[in-house]
Amino acid sequence: MAENLLVEIGLEEIPAYVVEPSVLQLEEKTKQFLEENHLTFTQINTFSTPRRLAFQVQDLAEKQEDTEEEIKGPAKKIALDEEGNWSKAAQGFVRGQGLSTDDIYFKTIKDTEYVYVTKQTIGKKAIDVLPGLKEVITSLTFPVTMHWNKYDFEYIRPIRWLVALLGDQIIPFKILDVTTDRMTYGHRFLGNPVAIENADVYEQRLAEQYVIANHFKRKEMITDQIQTIAQENNWQIDMDEDLLAEVNNLVEYPTAFVGDFADRYLQLPDEVLITSMKEHQRYFDVKTPKGELLPHFISVRNGNQTKIENVIQGNEKVLVARLEDGEFFYQEDQKISIDECVEKLKSVAFHEKIGSMYEKMQRVQVISRIIGKYVGLSAEELADLQRAAEIYKFDLVTNMVDEFPELQGVMGEKYALIQGEKPDIAQAIREHYLPTASEGELPVSNIGAVLAIADKLDSVLTFFAAGLKPKSSSDPYALRRQTYGIVRILANKQWPFPFKELQDKIMSTINQNEALYGTQLADQAAEVRNFLKGRLRQFLLAQKHRYDIIDAVIDADQEDIHQLLEAANTLAQHLNDKDFKSSIEALTRVMNLGQKDNSENEVDPALFENETEQNLYQAVKDIEDQFAVRTVEENYQALTSLRPLIEDYFDQTMVMTEDEKLRNNRLAQLRKITKMAFAVASLNDLVTK
Incomplete structure (x- = not known):
């Protein structure tokens, strides 16, 4: 019978910026652990506050899935001796799999027979596997760590309690001197220790102790409270997402409130006021519907409405001290010239x-x-x-x-x-x-x-x-x-x-x-x-952009960043042209040969032996004359327009002829096209299949 799994890591207060990435890491590593141990489940729900990282796995299988694995052993000629008896190699192979030689069968791979066995593993009970979650918890990484007491173990903050339940059963393991239990702790000032009877009631029991463990619900509470204040006062509040996320990870039970400061501070630049409130105090600034700053702020306390007036006064006092500094600095700075x-x-x-x-x-x-x-x-x-x-x-x-x-x-x-x-x-x-x-x-x-x-x-x-x-x-x-x-x-x-x-x-x-x-x-x-x-x-x-387009652009013989950006856009726009494949293949054939010519030889029309050479030469000359002043799009169109001439050229012309003069002249012609093509992009990097 499937049951829910609950694990909570109780900690001293974690820095706000670490909370979200840490619980996401915990979720990912837990998922990997369960999959590697063949324990099926429907989904993982995560919970986080400044004092806890937790997850709830829903519908976790009662036991591991039974597995069947076909395992390849030595070749038959090694597994059997000359008399047809099982060799030591065969006996050692099956013994290592917990089987006997009676389980051996043969399969042929590329004309050679090999020993095979099918190993069946009966899944363990989940309760016997889950103590391995200790390694998941201790493997978490953090941008900063600390160690405490006599231990060398380092973590983001000291671990104070551990909850680990499968249904109503405690999953036994220990990290340092902390042993898993069903006891968790409510809000530091408003709540009490509470026993979690089973994994299903975790969120409810914490809510009773003034902890909103679901960070999405907590964020929604903060947003709703601030919007209510704004509507009641006809204020405009910039719900800065980064600030909202930080505030959300600073509290377990949010209560929004309004504070004020003196009108005279509005003479300071808005940026000074907003920075003082947002960056240093984690306050939301308040504006009129027209966007004019008002002498108020909204903050969020970690607690309820009890003695909120004292909290407001304290926050106002701290902000005014900052604003006084800002006012003094602003006036002093204007006494010095640039x-x-x-x-x-x-x-x-x-x-x-x-x-x-x-x-x-x-x-x-x-x-x-x-x-x-x-x-x-x-x-x-x-x-x-x-x-x-x-x-x-x-x-x-x-x-x-x-x-x-x-x-x-x-x-x-x-x-x-x-x-x-x-x-x-x-x-x-x-x-x-x-x-x-x-x-x-x-x-x-x-x-x-x-x-x-x-x-x-x-x-x-x-x-x-x-x-x-x-x-x-x-x-x-x-x-x-x-x-x-x-x-x-x-x-x-x-x-x-x-x-x-x-x-x-x-x-x-x-x-x-x-x-x-x-x-x-x-x-x-x-x-x-x-x-x-x-x-x-x-x-x-x-x-x-597609990877091959990016490769073509980066590998281009072009130093102008604007031209490279334009080339990427141009190629992307023409990918679905009906003649894209044939045009790029024709130019690629030219480029593969043109790259063989490192000379600076000029093309000599007197050495042409057929009309296709003359036609291609004239078309290329026309493109060359305008190439430097045309856009990337125009140059791409000009180069791809050569396709029929290139195809005729290769049909009637042997480029790598034994005649050195003719060969060099033809390579010089292809080099000119190659040079222009590489100036657009390394077109031979494009995938046309």
Whole structure:
């Protein structure tokens, strides 16, 4: 008869960010354990709070499934001696399976007979298998761990109790000095210890002790309570999902409440107020229906309504202290000029092996100027870009950013506007950090986009030059994320970006004046380009492109990132064309031969022996003349239009003829097509079957 299984790990408070991934890991490892032990079930429900990780397996089989396994042994000629008796090899084989030679039979595989036996295993009772869950619990991994008491064992936090029940039976095992039982513990202040009679009543018994163990129900309670407050007051609440998830994992019994702060703090920038509330106190900010910030906040306590007034006062007091700091810093920062801040950056290290933040800004001026000119910024945009690059890190030495690092860039924009900088320059200062996450917000303005690319590219070039490139298991300077950001910005702006050409200009300029720029960019050019293409591959995967298209794009003889992105889109759009297969196969045949020619020989029409050579030559010449100014789509169409000419050409022309002059001339013709094809994509990587 199937029964439910319950396991709960009772812990000291776990950091909120660890709760959800830990219970998901516990679920996955439990599922694997049950499947490996042939115990069937219908589903696994998980429960989690800051003090417990738990799961309930529904309809767990009473015993393991009986199994039957056919096992191959030695060849027949080894299993039998010359007199037809069982050899020691055969006897040892069956003994190892718990069987006898009477169970042997033979099967032929590739003209050779082998010994086989069928081993039947009677499943154990579930209650006898489940103590193995101890290994599941102890195998969990965490971003940080600790050990306690006299034990060497490490875990996210000390284990204080263990519940393990199959129906109403305790599953016996022990971790350190904690033995499994049916006793769990309610809310730290509102609840009591409680015995769980059987696995079915776990959630109910905890609810009676002020613990909402189901994290989905707890999240729904928080959302409903906040929405009720908002509706009653006609407020707008931004239900930030990350903040909601964090708050949900900080409480066992949530009660939302409203706190207030003085109107005068609304003179501070909204970002300062919101950061003080959200990032430091885990409060939800409150706005009018029009989106204007109000002097209130919503928080969630871990408990009920008892003495809620004291809780509100305490939270208000803590927030006001933060806001007073913010007000003081905001006023003090306005007493220093931007130029004074920039001067201070000379003593702020970017990295000890690379130089100061001021020197980084000098390099970024060079990089942004080169990129800005290449992507076609106007003279006014270039002038604004230059000014932005001269000052864009100045807010790093302000009091506000020192206290609230999350506001770097944001405060740069605010202070730049206060000190009379143009709005476009101030916006670029904020946008140069974007995107701050792999799929985060992108810069909107052209100036901000170029500055963001230049800042990130400088980090990649200088860290690679200093030998600080990412490893397979670590990327301490977030170079992968920054480079992925470059790719996303370029894809969004659709700017031409021939990376090798731009990289060479940047390195040449910076390496001429190490005293000004603080470093030499060592020759890591090829390695950096490969790193960039790796992030391009990641981007194309995120865009759901086929693997063969991605391979074709990455392997292309093309350095312009925009051209590579366009190639991926072009190939994806033509996959279902009726002549796609035949066109790619024709071009692949050309490329396979064209790659054999490493010469720079020109094609000599005087050596043509048939009309198909002349026809192909003229068509290729027409494409070559326009290739550099056409779009990727136009070049793809032009190349695939060669298909009938290529097919006729191969029907009537022997490329690898014994005549060396003719052979070289024909290879030179195919090399021209190959070169253009590789400039679009490595088309011979495409799968056409």
